[in-house]
Amino acid sequence: MNRIKQLFQEKKNILSIYYTAGYPNIGDTIQIAEALEKSGADMLEIGFPYSDPVADGPVIQASSKKSLDQGMTLKLLFEQLKDLRKKVTIPVLLMGYVNPVLQFGVENFCKACAEVGVDGCIVPDLPMVEYEEFYKGCFEEHNLSNVFLITPQTADERIHKIDGLTNGFIYLLSSSATTGKNLEVGDTTETYFSRIKNMNLTNPTMIGFGISDKQTFDKACSYANGAIIGTAFVKAIEDGNIEESVSGFMQKFKG
Amino acid sequence: MKYKVNEKGYYGDFGGAYIPEMLYPNVEELRQNYLNIIDDADFQKEFHQLLKDYVGRPSPLYLAKRLSERYGANIFLKREDLNHTGAHKINNTIGQILLAEKLGKKRIIAETGAGQHGVATATVCALRNLECVIYMGEVDIERQAPNVARMKMLGAKVVPASSGSKTLKDATNEAMRDWINNPVDTHYIIGSVVGPHPYPDMVAIFQSIISEETKKQLIEQTGNDQPDYVLACVGGGSNAMGMFYHFMDDENVKLIAVEAAGKGVSSGFSAATTYLGKEGVLHGSRSILMQTEDGQVVEPHSVSAGLDYPGIGPQHAHLFKSGRGQYVSITDEESLDAGLLLTQLEGIIPAIESAHALAYLEKMEFEGGENVVVCLSGRGDKDLDTYIKYFKL
Numbered sequence: 001m002n003r004i005k006q007l008f009q010e011k012k013n014i015l016s017i018y019y020t021a022g023y024p025n026i027g028d029t030i031q032i033a034e035a036l037e038k039s040g041a042d043m044l045e046i047g048f049p050y051s052d053p054v055a056d057g058p059v060i061q062a063s064s065k066k067s068l069d070q071g072m073t074l075k076l077l078f079e080q081l082k083d084l085r086k087k088v089t090i091p092v093l094l095m096g097y098v099n100p101v102l103q104f105g106v107e108n109f110c111k112a113c114a115e116v117g118v119d120g121c122i123v124p125d126l127p128m129v130e131y132e133e134f135y136k137g138c139f140e141e142h143n144l145s146n147v148f149l150i151t152p153q154t155a156d157e158r159i160h161k162i163d164g165l166t167n168g169f170i171y172l173l174s175s176s177a178t179t180g181k182n183l184e185v186g187d188t189t190e191t192y193f194s195r196i197k198n199m200n201l202t203n204p205t206m207i208g209f210g211i212s213d214k215q216t217f218d219k220a221c222s223y224a225n226g227a228i229i230g231t232a233f234v235k236a237i238e239d240g241n242i243e244e245s246v247s248g249f250m251q252k253f254k255g
Numbered sequence: 256m257k258y259k260v261n262e263k264g265y266y267g268d269f270g271g272a273y274i275p276e277m278l279y280p281n282v283e284e285l286r287q288n289y290l291n292i293i294d295d296a297d298f299q300k301e302f303h304q305l306l307k308d309y310v311g312r313p314s315p316l317y318l319a320k321r322l323s324e325r326y327g328a329n330i331f332l333k334r335e336d337l338n339h340t341g342a343h344k345i346n347n348t349i350g351q352i353l354l355a356e357k358l359g360k361k362r363i364i365a366e367t368g369a370g371q372h373g374v375a376t377a378t379v380c381a382l383r384n385l386e387c388v389i390y391m392g393e394v395d396i397e398r399q400a401p402n403v404a405r406m407k408m409l410g411a412k413v414v415p416a417s418s419g420s421k422t423l424k425d426a427t428n429e430a431m432r433d434w435i436n437n438p439v440d441t442h443y444i445i446g447s448v449v450g451p452h453p454y455p456d457m458v459a460i461f462q463s464i465i466s467e468e469t470k471k472q473l474i475e476q477t478g479n480d481q482p483d484y485v486l487a488c489v490g491g492g493s494n495a496m497g498m499f500y501h502f503m504d505d506e507n508v509k510l511i512a513v514e515a516a517g518k519g520v521s522s523g524f525s526a527a528t529t530y531l532g533k534e535g536v537l538h539g540s541r542s543i544l545m546q547t548e549d550g551q552v553v554e555p556h557s558v559s560a561g562l563d564y565p566g567i568g569p570q571h572a573h574l575f576k577s578g579r580g581q582y583v584s585i586t587d588e589e590s591l592d593a594g595l596l597l598t599q600l601e602g603i604i605p606a607i608e609s610a611h612a613l614a615y616l617e618k619m620e621f622e623g624g625e626n627v628v629v630c631l632s633g634r635g636d637k638d639l640d641t642y643i644k645y646f647k648l
Contacts, residue, residue, distance in 0.1 A: 051419065051551040052537065054431040055275040061418055073549035098273055099536045103550030124275040125536065129263075149276040153438055158279075176277045176438040 003091040003119045004145050004168045007042060008204040014226025015217065015253055016043035016206060017233050018095060020063040021080070022072035023049075028242055029080045033088045035243050039250035041090065045122060045228065048077050048096035055124050057180030059231045074104045078112045085117035093147065093168075095122040106135055110142040120145030120168045128158075132165060145169075151176045152192040159199065169204045172196060172224060174211075180231035181210050193223035214253050258503040258570065258579060264452030267577060269543075269569035272451035273536045277435040281443070282539075284358065286453045292357045293350070293460060305349050306464065309382070310339045312346075314465075316472035316628070321600040328621040331482070332631045333469055335494065336605065342633030343465060343494045344375035348444055350461035352379040355442035362386045362441040366416075366430040368395055368423035368490065369561035369608065370402025371633055372446030377411035387411040390429040392422040395560050402637055420554040423490075423564050427538050447491025448568030451539030455496075455568045462497025469628055470501055477626055484619070486511045487630035488611040489582070490526070490562035492571045494632035499580070509581065512571060513611045515557035516584035526555035527584035528567045529575050537565065542572040558587035558641060559607035561633070585614040591645045593617070594635060606633030607641060 007014065017036050021029045033044055049064035049072055056064070077094075084092065094113065101109050101123060113121065121144055126135065131146060139146050145168025150159055153176055162170060174189060175181065196205060207220035208228035220227035236249040264270050264286070272282055292298055306312040315334045322330045335343035348365075355363060363385050367373030373389040380387035389406055393415045396403050406413050419425040427449075434443045448455040448462075470480040485502050487495035489512040502508040517525035525531060532543040537552060544566035545553040557563045567575075574580035585593075590607055593614035598604045605613060609632045616629070635642065642648065 052424065052428050054428050054538075055277065055435065057432075065418075068551060075549065097536075099546070099552075100550035102535055103533070103546065103548065125273045125539075127272055127274070130271065130273070151277050151280075151438075153280040154276060155280075173277065177436050178277075178432045181436070 002143055002145060004043070007091050008169065008225055011042060012225065013221040014042040014206065015040070016045060016226060016228045017041045018045040018047060018228060018230035019234055019237070020047040020049055020060065020067050021077050022067035022070055023063040023234070024066070024238060026067070026070040026072060029077065030084065030087060031242050032237065032246060033084070033092070035246035036250070037088050037090050039247045040254065041250065042226065043091045043093070044088070045093045045095045048074055048094055048100060050097040050100055053097060055178055057178040057231060059180050059235050063234050074100050074109070078116055081116040081118070091119045092117070093120040093122055094118055098123050098126045106138055110138045110144055113144055114142035118144070120147055122147045122171060124149055128162065128165060136165070147171050149173055152188070156199065159196070159201070163201045163203055166203055169206050169225065170201060171228070172205050172207045173209045174207055175209065177209060179209060197223050217253055258574060260452065260456045260570070266570045266573035268534070269541050269572040270452050270455065271541050272539060273541065274451045274539045275435070277438065278431070278451070281434060281438055282451050285457070288358065289354065289453050289457050292354050298353060298357070302350055302353055306346065310345050310349065311337060312464065313468040313472070314338055316469055316476065318476065319601050322597065325600065326616050326619070326621055327623050328625040328627050330616065331626065331628045333465060333498065333628055335465065335630060335632045336603070336609070336634035340371070340375050340378050341636060342371040342375070342606065343462060343497060344372045344446060345378065346464050346497065347446065347458050347461040347493060348372070348375040348379045351442070351444045351457070352383050352385065355385070355444070356383065358442065360440060360442035362388070362437065363444055364388045364390070364430050364433050364441055365444045365446060366390045366423065366426040367446065368392070368426065368563055369559065369637060370395065370399040370406070371561060371637070373411070373413070374402050374405050374409070376444050376446070377406040377409035380411065381409045388433065389413050390416050390426040390433070392416045392420070392426045394421040395423065395426070399560055399637060423560070424552065431538070447493040448496045448570060449491040449538055449540065449566060455540065455570055458493055459496040459500055459570060462493050463500035465494070465497035465630065466499065466501035469498070473626070479626070481505050481508050482626035482628045484509045484511060484625065484627040486513060486612045486615060486627065488513045488562060488608050488632060489567055489571060490515070490564045490608065491566070492568040494630050496568060496570060498628070498630040499574070503574070503579065510574065510579065511615060512580050512582045513615045514582060514584040515559060515562035515611055516586045517556040517558070519586055520584055524556035526557040526562050526564060528565065529582040530584060532566070540569045542566050542569045543575065558590065559611065559638070561606070561608040562611065583615055585611045589614040589617070591642065594642065595646060603631070604635035605631055606635050607638045609633055
């Protein structure tokens with residue numbers, strides 16, 4: 001069974017961490033994954049960088065740029081992930097923009113994901129219609145879950161369509177915003193989270209964008225199967241010893 | 256209609272709407288409404304009234320006699336440089352501001368390269384009393400200081416884009432990020448035929464006034480609405496698309512799009528997209544763009560800020576791939592020389608963007624008597640610094 005599905009069957013309050021591959025140093029990708037699993041992360045989203053990340057705020061933009069400047073490519077990333085499954089057992093997704101995937105070749109990309117043991121992908125600028133027509137077959141053939149995003153502005157009908165197209169989880173953005181904005185759970189956000197919760201979707205949901213501490217994490221978990229932390233983590237590992245900064249950061253979410 | 260957009264938002268293999276979910280409601284709202292709004296009789300009336308009384312249209316189609324003598328063909332210049340604000344950009348911003356009003360938007364954002372689109376946007380925002388935020392690359396802010404001052408005087412907030420190459424591509428990224436963060440009250444006026452569907456089609460429709468007028472003027476002046484050649488410069492490609500629009504289905508009219516070769520197509524400092532690019536996705540549509548093997552967008556170079564863009568609009572990609580359009584390129588130096596030549600022969604100082612189209616005349620061979628229309632997309636006031644430095648004036 002796909003590791004993502006298994007995780008959601010077995011666990012509640014899932015903590016998923018996003019980080020940019022090849023950041024802060026080009027060779028850190030695997031070490032960060034190992035450190036995160038050791039410190040209690042349930043799932044990983046490894047970002048493959050793109051030169052024009054329009055959905056991202058300044059922190060992830062900067063990490064992407066540094067990673068690219070240090071020579072990161074999809075080809076190199078798959079080489080780095082070659083022994084992923086000897087070192088990491090939790091589900092791993094790759095997250096990034098569609099153009100590098102197109103240039104790598106969709107078929108090659110899916111194959112490479114399956115070979116290294118990647119369980120799913122999040123490609124925010126890959127439209128649903130294109131996914132359905134040109135990508136879905138290939139993703140499913142390689143047992144890859146494709147995760148779609150929804151925002152407070154996404155209509156119910158579209159959410160149901162997304163629910164039917166994916167088989168991993170649905171990524172709930174807490175607001176329409178670029179990455180790194182703080183989550184202010186006001187009445188409208190709660191109404192939106194409750195609305196989604198009451199839709200009884202087939203897929204589990206994860207709340208992302210703006211989660212940065214235990215309090216916001218717990219809040220998110222009361223409406224969804226878990227939450228995703230990106231910007232706050234990327235900021236935390238900017239410098240210093242990887243092991244220490246990872247375990248220091250993860251400590252904040254325990255207890 | 257074979258070169259127009261299909262019901263899925265594609266031109267052949269190109270186009271679509273490759274956008275994150277955060278932008279979907281905004282773009283979908285536009286997609287569902289743009290044609291109904293534009294086709295509405297009241298909209299058309301107001302649009303054309305403003306183009307006439309405010310922009311100064313129709314812009315003349317001028318038979319440049321001394322230029323014609325030099326090349327041995329009848330060279331007509333479509334004088335978009337005479338529009339209010341000095342370029343073709345205002346055709347589109349007038350259209351989009353009226354559309355934004357119909358959609359109930361209160362805040363306008365835009366990206367700008369040379370500053371012409373920024374000025375044209377700030378102008379219509381002043382005209383219609385709407386809040387205006389313009390994103391502009393830091394590098395462009397430096398090399399286009401007069402336009403920055405104009406935008407500020409018009410009441411716009413100019414926000415420097417400091418990521419990436421700090422030029423047009425990055426200003427576009429920042430504008431998209433703004434739109435993601437302000438999904439309800441804001442309309443994004445994209446200045447070229449790029450971006451997710453329906454932008455390339457919408458901007459082309461607003462710019463198509465250029466070829467609509469040209470056809471009428473050609474009948475008056477030559478008795479034939481079909482010239483032998485139509486030339487225009489291409490960055491993202493909005494003046495070219497406006498110039499080509501009503502000629503696309505006239506298959507015997509040759510369409511020539513002139514890209515910026517920068518310091519030379521093989522120099523590493525170029526913006527010749529069709530020559531250097533490959534198919535891919537940038538700023539919401541599938542098109543041709545300059546990129547690395549890994550799919551990272553390559554920083555372009557051109558002496559003209561308006562052509563300094565690593566992609567072209569999806570409709571151009573389709574015209575290129577289908578062979579309907581001929582895509583060529585002109586270097587920085589060739590364009591500056593052509594700018595000086597037009598100034599000295601006709602008393603018109605062209606924008607360096609437009610000078611790229613003029614420069615290609617040097618490379619064409621005429622039998623004599625052909626009718627050639629060149630889109631003179633903008634005037635050169637904003638480029639005086641560059642001309643002064645190059646010619647040591």
